[in-house]
Structures are given as C-alpha cells and as structure tokens.
Amino acid sequence: MASFLVYLVILDFAMYWIHRAQHQLGFWWALHALHHSQREMTFWTDDRNHLLDMVFTDAALAFVALAVGVPPGQFVLMVALSRAVESLAHANVRMSFGRVGEWILVSPRFHRVHHAIGLGHEGERLGCNFAVLFPVWDHLFGTASPVREFPPTGIRDQLAGRDYGEGFWRQQWLGLKRLAGRA
DSSP states (O other): OHHHHHHHHHHHHHHHHHHHHHHHSHHHHHHHHHHHTOSSOOTTGGGOOOHHHHHHHHHHHHHHHHHHTOOHHHHHHHHHHHHHHHHHHHSSOOOOOHHHHHHHSOOHHHHHHHTBTTTTTOTTTTOSOOOSSOTHHHHHTTOOOOOOSOOOBSOHHHHTTOOOOSSHHHHHHHHHHHHHTOO
16 A cells, blocks of 8 residues: 555656646647647546647656556556546536645646636746646645636637637647647
8 A cells, every 4th residue: 555655646746747748848738738728627628638648648657657666556546546536626616625635635626727718828837736636746846826716717829719629530630730830
C-alpha cells in the first residue's frame, strides 16, 4: 500500500508537469485546446480530447511509470483511480472541498477555474490549476488560482467565432489543422 501511494504521488507530480506542457508548448496546445473548448462542463468532458493529445500524454505518463518501476497491476489501478477523480473534477456541479480540502484533492470548483474563459489557459503562466489529483502542486509552484467562483468555461477565441468543431471527426480534423497552423 505504501508503494502504491508513493507511485501515485510521483505519477501525479509528472502529470502536473505534463499538463503544464500541454498549455505551454504551442504544438501541444493546438491539440489540447479541443478539451478546453467544451463550453458546458460535464462528467464526460475529461474524455473529450484530440487523439494525438492522448497519445502524447499517455506515452509520457507510461515512460515515467516505467522509469520509476510502477508494477503493471498498480499502474492500471492508478489510471482507473485517476480517471474517476478527473471525471468528477470535470462534472458540472457546484462542489468545492473547502480551502483545506482543495489542497488535498482537485474538486469540480478548482478544476472549473482551470477551464474558465480568461483564467484557465491564459495569463503569464498560460493557465492555472493544472493539478490532476493533488492541488498541492499548484500551490507549491504558484499556479493555484485564488478565484472561488464557478466561471463560464471555454476558450476566449470561441467568443470571436473560432470553430473547434461539432462531432468527433470534425474536432479531430480541426485539431490537425491547428497543429499545422492552418486553422
């Protein structure tokens, strides 16, 4: 059990930095932007991603897991646990875990700010509230937002009419066009 918790903390720390890279590296943001273009958060928003974004993310996480020696059975359990918490964090519910609780586990309120227009993927650090499971990383590295509201979600350029696509294939195609710099 102790090794599982140590591996979970290590992998979550890696996911924090992977998630920041998704926002800071232009090519990766071109793909990850699809995930942020959801205007109404839902329990399923966590699963709305570009396929190449998922390939890059999963490859990086698998590399870290292999590098630190996470046993395959524990890796599967960690992924399942993380996905459950991530799905809850994306749910469209007005739920906060309080000031103390939001240092311990990402809540729907904490993560909604990450998806907020003008807050979640803009600013000097190209976003805030990047944590996947444990918000302590955002607090330690100065990316935790003090915003306590439940702001509107999406990407600012959508307000000016930028199309992120309706339907799976159109979203995938537009992501490739953004990646190529032609959208």
